[in-house]
Amino acid sequence: MKLITVFSRLIATGFAIAFTASVMTTAALAEGDGGTPHYPINHPKHVHWSFAGPFGHWDIGQLQRGLKIYTEVCAACHSMDLIAFRNLKDLGYSDEQVKAFAAEYEITDGPNLEGEMFERPGKPSDRFPGPYANSIEAANANNGAAPPDFSLLAKARAPERGFPTFIFDIFVLYAENGSDYIYSLLTGYQDAPEGVEVGEDTYYNPYYIGGKALAMAPPLEVDSVDYDDGTPQTVDQYSKDIAAFMMWAAEPTLVERKSMGFKVMLFLVIMSILIYFTKKSIFMNLKD
Numbered sequence: 001m002k003l004i005t006v007f008s009r010l011i012a013t014g015f016a017i018a019f020t021a022s023v024m025t026t027a028a029l030a031e032g033d034g035g036t037p038h039y040p041i042n043h044p045k046h047v048h049w050s051f052a053g054p055f056g057h058w059d060i061g062q063l064q065r066g067l068k069i070y071t072e073v074c075a076a077c078h079s080m081d082l083i084a085f086r087n088l089k090d091l092g093y094s095d096e097q098v099k100a101f102a103a104e105y106e107i108t109d110g111p112n113l114e115g116e117m118f119e120r121p122g123k124p125s126d127r128f129p130g131p132y133a134n135s136i137e138a139a140n141a142n143n144g145a146a147p148p149d150f151s152l153l154a155k156a157r158a159p160e161r162g163f164p165t166f167i168f169d170i171f172v173l174y175a176e177n178g179s180d181y182i183y184s185l186l187t188g189y190q191d192a193p194e195g196v197e198v199g200e201d202t203y204y205n206p207y208y209i210g211g212k213a214l215a216m217a218p219p220l221e222v223d224s225v226d227y228d229d230g231t232p233q234t235v236d237q238y239s240k241d242i243a244a245f246m247m248w249a250a251e252p253t254l255v256e257r258k259s260m261g262f263k264v265m266l267f268l269v270i271m272s273i274l275i276y277f278t279k280k281s282i283f284m285n286l287k288d
C-alpha cells in the first residue's frame with residue numbers, strides 16, 4: 001500500500017511539472033510565432049513586507065511616508081474615493097491632526113438654500129477628493145487613459161502566478177502579489193531593448209501587466225519627496241512606501257483580520273482536542 005501511495009505521488013508530481021513546462025513552452029512559442037504575447041514580461045519582484053504572513057503588522061512610519069508620497073505626487077492624477085480622512089487615525093494621527101489635514105482640502109458641497117453648489121474646507125468624515133471632476137476629464141488630461149483609482153488598486157493589480165505556484169501560496173499565506181507588482185512596476189522603467197518598439201507617449205516597462213509599455217511616465221525621482229525621519233529618499237524606498245500605503249488603503253483591517261484568524265484557528269485546535277478526549281472518554285465507558 002505504501003509503495004502504491006509513493007508511486008501515485010510521483011506520477012502526480014511529474015504531471016504537474018510536465019503541465020507547467022507545457023504551458024510555458026506554448027506561451028513562448030505563441031509569442032515567438034507572432035501570436036498573442038503574455039504579460040507581464042518579467043514576474044514581479046518579491047519584497048519582504050511587514051504586513052506579510054499570519055503575524056504581519058503595519059509599519060506606521062512607512063504608511064505615513066506613503067501618504068506623503070500620495071498627497072505630493074500621486075494625487076495629481078489618481079483619486080482615492082473609498083478612503084475618508086478619519087481613516088488616517090489608523091496611521092497614528094490624532095483627531096486634531098486629522099481635522100487639520102482635512103481642512104487643507106476644498107470639498108464641493110451643496111446645494112445651499114439658493115440651489116447652488118459651494119466649496120468648503122474638508123472634514124474628517126469627507127473622502128479624499130479626486131483631481132478631476134469625472135473620468136472623461138481625467139482621460140482627456142492623460143492622453144486618453146484615465147488614471148485608476150488608488151483605493152483598491154493593490155488588490156486589483158495582482159498578476160497570476162500560475163500552476164502549481166498558487167497552490168504553495170495557500171500554505172505560505174502569500175497574499176502580497178499586488179504590492180509586489182506595484183513596487184516592481186514603479187522601479188521597472190527602462191529603455192526598450194533593441195528591436196522592441198513602443199507607441200508614442202508610452203514608456204517601456206517589462207513588469208506592466210497590460211502590455212510592454214504604459215502611458216504613465218515614471219512618477220518618482222530621487223529626492224522628489226522630503227522625508228522628515230531620515231529614511232533614504234530613493235526611488236526604491238519611495239516605491240516600497242507607496243506600495244505599502246496602497247495595500248493599507250485596499251484593506252485597512254488586514255492586521256485585525258489576521259489577528260482574528262489566528263484566534264479562530266487556536267480556538268478550533270483547542271476545541272478539536274477537547275472533542276477528541278470527550279469521544280475517547282465516552283467510548284471507554286461504553287466498552288466497560
